[in-house]
Amino acid sequence: MDPIILFFLLGLIAALLRSELRLPPAIYEFLSVLLLLTIGLKGGVELATQPMSTLLPQMAAVIVMGFLLPLFSFPLLLKLGRFKRADAASLAAHYGSVSVGTFAVAVAYLGHQQIEYESHMPLFVVLLEVPAIIVGIILAKGITRETNWKALAHETFLGKSIVLLLGGLLIGWAVGPSGVEPLSGLFFNTFKGVLALFLLEMGLITAQHVSSLRKYGIPLILFGLGLPLASACIGALLGSFLDLSVGGTTILATLAASASYIAVPAAIRTAVPEANPALSLAASLGITFPFNVLVGIPLYHKLALQISGTPL
Amino acid sequence: MDPIILFFLLGLIAALLRSELRLPPAIYEFLSVLLLLTIGLKGGVELATQPMSTLLPQMAAVIVMGFLLPLFSFPLLLKLGRFKRADAASLAAHYGSVSVGTFAVAVAYLGHQQIEYESHMPLFVVLLEVPAIIVGIILAKGITRETNWKALAHETFLGKSIVLLLGGLLIGWAVGPSGVEPLSGLFFNTFKGVLALFLLEMGLITAQHVSSLRKYGIPLILFGLGLPLASACIGALLGSFLDLSVGGTTILATLAASASYIAVPAAIRTAVPEANPALSLAASLGITFPFNVLVGIPLYHKLALQISGTPL
Amino acid sequence: MDPIILFFLLGLIAALLRSELRLPPAIYEFLSVLLLLTIGLKGGVELATQPMSTLLPQMAAVIVMGFLLPLFSFPLLLKLGRFKRADAASLAAHYGSVSVGTFAVAVAYLGHQQIEYESHMPLFVVLLEVPAIIVGIILAKGITRETNWKALAHETFLGKSIVLLLGGLLIGWAVGPSGVEPLSGLFFNTFKGVLALFLLEMGLITAQHVSSLRKYGIPLILFGLGLPLASACIGALLGSFLDLSVGGTTILATLAASASYIAVPAAIRTAVPEANPALSLAASLGITFPFNVLVGIPLYHKLALQISGTPL
Amino acid sequence: MTETIQPKLVVIITESVIETTLLTDLENLGVKGFTITDVRGRGHRGNRAGDWGIDGNIRVEIVCSEKLSRQILAFLEQKYYDNYAMITYCSNVSVIRPEKFLG
Amino acid sequence: MTETIQPKLVVIITESVIETTLLTDLENLGVKGFTITDVRGRGHRGNRAGDWGIDGNIRVEIVCSEKLSRQILAFLEQKYYDNYAMITYCSNVSVIRPEKFLG
Amino acid sequence: MTETIQPKLVVIITESVIETTLLTDLENLGVKGFTITDVRGRGHRGNRAGDWGIDGNIRVEIVCSEKLSRQILAFLEQKYYDNYAMITYCSNVSVIRPEKFLG
Ligand SMILES: Nc1ncnc2c1ncn2[C@@H]1O[C@H](COP(=O)(O)O)[C@@H](O)[C@H]1O
Ligand SMILES: Nc1ncnc2c1ncn2[C@@H]1O[C@H](COP(=O)(O)O)[C@@H](O)[C@H]1O
Ligand SMILES: Nc1ncnc2c1ncn2[C@@H]1O[C@H](COP(=O)(O)O)[C@@H](O)[C@H]1O
Numbered sequence A, B, C: 001m002d003p004i005i006l007f008f009l010l011g012l013i014a015a016l017l018r019s020e021l022r023l024p025p026a027i028y029e030f031l032s033v034l035l036l037l038t039i040g041l042k043g044g045v046e047l048a049t050q051p052m053s054t055l056l057p058q059m060a061a062v063i064v065m066g067f068l069l070p071l072f073s074f075p076l077l078l079k080l081g082r083f084k085r086a087d088a089a090s091l092a093a094h095y096g097s098v099s100v101g102t103f104a105v106a107v108a109y110l111g112h113q114q115i116e117y118e119s120h121m122p123l124f125v126v127l128l129e130v131p132a133i134i135v136g137i138i139l140a141k142g143i144t145r146e147t148n149w150k151a152l153a154h155e156t157f158l159g160k161s162i163v164l165l166l167g168g169l170l171i172g173w174a175v176g177p178s179g180v181e182p183l184s185g186l187f188f189n190t191f192k193g194v195l196a197l198f199l200l201e202m203g204l205i206t207a208q209h210v211s212s213l214r215k216y217g218i219p220l221i222l223f224g225l226g227l228p229l230a231s232a233c234i235g236a237l238l239g240s241f242l243d244l245s246v247g248g249t250t251i252l253a254t255l256a257a258s259a260s261y262i263a264v265p266a267a268i269r270t271a272v273p274e275a276n277p278a279l280s281l282a283a284s285l286g287i288t289f290p291f292n293v294l295v296g297i298p299l300y301h302k303l304a305l306q307i308s309g310t311p312l
Numbered sequence D, E, F: 001m002t003e004t005i006q007p008k009l010v011v012i013i014t015e016s017v018i019e020t021t022l023l024t025d026l027e028n029l030g031v032k033g034f035t036i037t038d039v040r041g042r043g044h045r046g047n048r049a050g051d052w053g054i055d056g057n058i059r060v061e062i063v064c065s066e067k068l069s070r071q072i073l074a075f076l077e078q079k080y081y082d083n084y085a086m087i088t089y090c091s092n093v094s095v096i097r098p099e100k101f102l103g
């Protein structure tokens, strides 16, 4: 088993047993800055080496998926889940966007299993982060004369994680592989270790949200498991349609299945105040994140194999 | 001289000269998390490569030492030192348990001198951390009907440092050398540097406790020097009895000689409120830690050589 | 372009666009501790390998420059700039001392361009940090019977950055290249990455001070650009006089041109309370730091080439 | 030392995620000075342990005139109370240099 | 804006190592909300500089009814004052939505 | 529980760079206990966001006798107010074990 999963379990178990273990918030920030920049840089370096003619269509398709995913889940959440409009929109935004932590675990999983994947995947992370936020906010508020587009753009494009991901991407793209090389001591060589610590902390955090699940009951749990599964299928189909490798398809499925817990909560909290943040975090952190990390990713890999027609 | 010792001296001198140098608490936390996990992982990896038949008897003997050390020092502290019962029990717990920082310095010392040692030593750190806490609490409170065994177990086994050490150990053991390898960029390659920064901070902290020594007078200083020397002999004898190498014997002597300043103070503070924490920290941080780091470890190495019959 | 400059621009732009990106203060501290120690260690290791007979004259000349630079700028600031006495003295101290961040960028620039330089340059950083502080304080307060020399020495020699730089230098010098080697995982291998993050943060901080420039108007901007240019010439001339290589001359010019924003502000704030700290930081952080990093260093390189008579 | 007015201390404890918006609002209300502390806590909206990103609280304290204090509280109650974790309280304080707070 | 009761602000400054125990005790006493700040300080039990592990203090502030405030103080004095670094103080505050604090 | 005196809470918010000097001064004035919080803020001397080295504020709170509170405020106003970012305020508090604060 990949040790980083064990770090996640260590954090989860320690917190469930009420251990005193806690990492200072500044360390959590530091680790996430490192993760976001590293993923951005990696993606940017790959961009520099790939012809735009291959990338542009893929990018367009992925962005379209980013807009469609929340449009697909919103009515389900509203009608089937009977969530309030604001909460349904918020959940749709969370699940339409992506979790960078889950992405990193998927990359580590493929590395561990020595499965190849297209190296420009981090680009997709950046592309998928934003559209669902925009759609979610519009679903909650409607488009009226008063829609403050400037504030909307600010909240979606200038959030911390987007700035770091996109900034890293642009820097990596500008300086290319050789330019990024001297930075590898901090960003690339320690990546797996940083991810391990990050997952330790995620385990500690997840445990708190697991315990808040009781309050929201079965429907939320069902959506927390069902939505990622459905989205993974959409992601896997798109991956196969774009002729991605099995590894690439696995990652696209994982991205679709993952739910944001950094960028989206912050943006939605200010833009859609009437949505209950505890509800969407209980779903994305309390159910979907652990599900994806522990069970989902291998499953999406199987799914990708199936869809690509490769025998299991 | 090993540079890490110089970092300790730098911190000590800077603080004694009242420099403004201070590391933020979050950094201290980060460094100690890294140290604890690294030591745990190293120990676990070794466990994975060793036959249980060799390890189990050693482990049993070391645990027994962990229970006996505080039982041996407690009466001395009570009678000779005339400390209050709670304080004697607290000191016995501190000195019976181990200091992970001191252990790391001993490992660095042996590495610097290119002396071999059994690589499963981190396992002994984990094994020695807990027993003295249990004994210390029982010595202070006695065993009565009201003894809250659940709280006792919680305080001893779920403290931060034990969770990280033990967690690291289990993860290392589960994934083995190859599984841990991708984590080495953060955990192993930076180890010496992390230790250097940690000792810089320890120097700053030690200086504060050195200055509080005056309040407690000569008896405390005598115990702060005498207890580690006596314990080192016990540890060295056990090492030789267990047929450890000179390096391994040196480390076991160092572990016995070292006094906890992380796990034990926290556990004792909640379990034995009437013990004076300033007293035990003045001893373990103000005397024993600097003594062991600067003078003790080379001494225990000589001791190990002597006992193993190897000519000096 | 060197990626670290892009990190600076990323921070600057993010902050100017009012992004929510902020690094926790503890991380800023951690990064600067790493930078200072690394630079100190590097300098110390070089010291260990060089004959004192070459070094001593250079060291003396550099210290003299450190005393003269503020004496040269003070009357200009007072007369031409019409700054208040305390502010002129404070600015003279800031510009007479050095910015470790700027030094690190210059080193990275030369590395990127594969230009050789004398490896004992970090020594000059240490030597140039202090004299200007002393001169600045005396310029502001005059020397009277009441001059508290002890407090003055404390403020100049025991500030955080001096302790770390000097401490690193002494440790590096004491243990030499082989002794420092085991520390390289944390201190040297990650250096460029740490510098990148540090510059990201500097970009964020600079943006705040850029916006405070308006309050102080054109004279401050002119000094913020003119002083570094003039000082760079002095530094370059001294470098050429000392027969330094083009790279070494570039660094000495950069050091002369750079303005402190860590050690000096802290020391001057307590020693010369009536100086306005916002004014000197607006100059050193809002103008000179970005100017040097983005434009100055390549310029000083050209200057060094010119002075050394090497064709452009 | 002059002590001529009876200023108020207003303390606001709320989610750190709205810091920027809240400060803009306070500025618009005429607040010239404030102090912010990063804190954690528990209340009607559950546990806010401050362990990560959007889980923390801030504590804003403002020394101001009684009039402004009332305006602040009325505004906050109307704009934030229904949707955000927020409490406020108010007490009498004495200050030196009252002009610093009434500017 | 309603201001019908005269609630109390209770501030407890003590060793951070007892945070968990203290919060459990407060909960048992009926405290529904509180705010915690990490602080450092000095007092009868010496310097607590907060530089590392067990050296720091926390500052717990609780807005509550006068009755509860008296229960809290009595309990803390009896259970913690003899063995822990701890101070408490209490002051009058005014609040909006008093029902948030009396629940 | 005894409540016989009417002690004061003095709060000082100022630049963190003068912490050492300030604490020495307070000690000389007879202050035996205090609590410090790292904070950020805004005031007459602009924004002090606390993002780095010398940009942060501290908040010092002192529970003491009324007499000492007046001495502290007078001293601070005279020594620091003209050159440093600083505010102070003062309020009535009640305490248990007043001897802890009057020692
Ligand atoms: N009674 C109280 N005393 C002190 N702080 C409180 C109290 N109630 C709530 N808080 C703080 O205010 C925040 C928001 O409260 P709430 O809106 O009740 O969730 C909490 O997270 C606490 O930090
Ligand atoms: N007079 C005081 N004013 C403000 N805080 C205090 C005072 N005395 C003590 N403290 C705080 O309370 C903690 C415990 O106090 P003590 O029990 O006196 O050691 C100290 O570490 C300080 O943080
Ligand atoms: N009215 C106020 N209310 C609360 N805190 C303030 C106020 N004015 C200033 N401060 C704080 O005191 C510091 C110094 O204030 P000043 O001397 O006005 O720059 C500021 O950075 C704030 O943290």
Ligand code: NA
Residues within 6 Å of the ligand: A094, A095, A096, A097, A098, A099, A231, A255, A256, A257, A258, A259, A260
């Ligand atoms: Na998704």
Ligand code: NA
Residues within 6 Å of the ligand: B094, B095, B096, B097, B098, B099, B231, B255, B256, B257, B258, B259, B260
């Ligand atoms: Na021991």
Ligand code: NA
Residues within 6 Å of the ligand: C094, C095, C096, C097, C098, C099, C231, C255, C256, C257, C258, C259, C260
């Ligand atoms: Na300079």
